[in-house]
Amino acid sequence: MVSKVNIEPDRIEMFNLSAAMGSRWAEICTEFTAKIKELGPSPIWIADQKKRSGK
Amino acid sequence: MAVQAKATKEEISSVEAAGETSSEWEPRILAFACHYCAFAAADLAGVMRLSYPTNVQIIRLPCTGKLDNYHILRAFERGMDGVFVAG
């Protein structure tokens, strides 16, 4: 669905974790942030940016 | 995975643009978390004084079953760069 509007499906993920997994939470956040950094800004952000610079 | 993704046309343009704006761009990430498990885990991470990136903003749900694909679409529409669901 999202790929139809050029958003890479890799930008969405699902994790399972229990209430006791505090460290896993921190790990997920770190890993996922790194992954998104690698993917770069979303096409929507780029479009917004373009619009702003055009004005 | 990223290399593979970069091969498509849209990706190349997004990578190019990322290069141009890398100084100001910071990933914005939205987490949908279940109140009873993942949100509690996030809470615990705080109590444990673990550090993790500030890029992640959390929306707490009574249960991740509440989540609809529409909510994820809306997150991207509002400029999120990544969305994850934890429960």
Place this chain on the structure above:
Amino acid sequence: MIVAEQKPFEEIWGMIKDYKKVLVFGCNTCVAVCHAGGNKEAESLGSMLRMQAKQEGVEIEIKDSGIERQCEHEFFDSALKTLEWPDLVLSLGCGVGVQFMAAKFSDKPIFPGLNTTFMGAVEEAGIFTEKCQGCGKCVLAETGGICPISRCAKRVMNGPCGGSTKGKCEISKDLDCAWQLIIDRMEILGTLDKYEEITPIKDWSSERSGGPRTIVREDLQV
């Protein structure tokens, strides 16, 4: 229920992109069950179209809304204000809903967001199958509860035809021969003797080939 499929995203975008104020309008009955045109789908499609517009740099305002049924006047009451706003309505109703709206709001273009396909059932999650063609003269009592009009490719009334092989239809090896199913069911019901009776030529005048149909129920009229 009426089963429909959402048109390809590119086709929908092509239809709406030259308008300025577009309302994606869901219909929350039949087409919501097949996850094609309910109010939820209207929300999602609206969001996707807004993202598409943003990326294409097109100035277009897209909103989403919906009602429970687009084929009955009463249900529109709550949405009349919302429907004043757009210069184009992308209806996610079936063909009936689109036409009903087009007649009701004759000064506004009402475009279809769905391809309406058939009257069918939810076989299992994600699988919809055609079961009825609305021929206007139901024969299910004589055919073991299996419809030879909607489920036999040839609409044969005294089947099976010579193309039936090992219980499958000649047009596809994945398609059950309706008449094989009818005979099997009649055997279970112990009514195979009825199968021997020749069904006379079907009167198709009650079907669509007799022209568009109208039912008038004077007892219901106000």
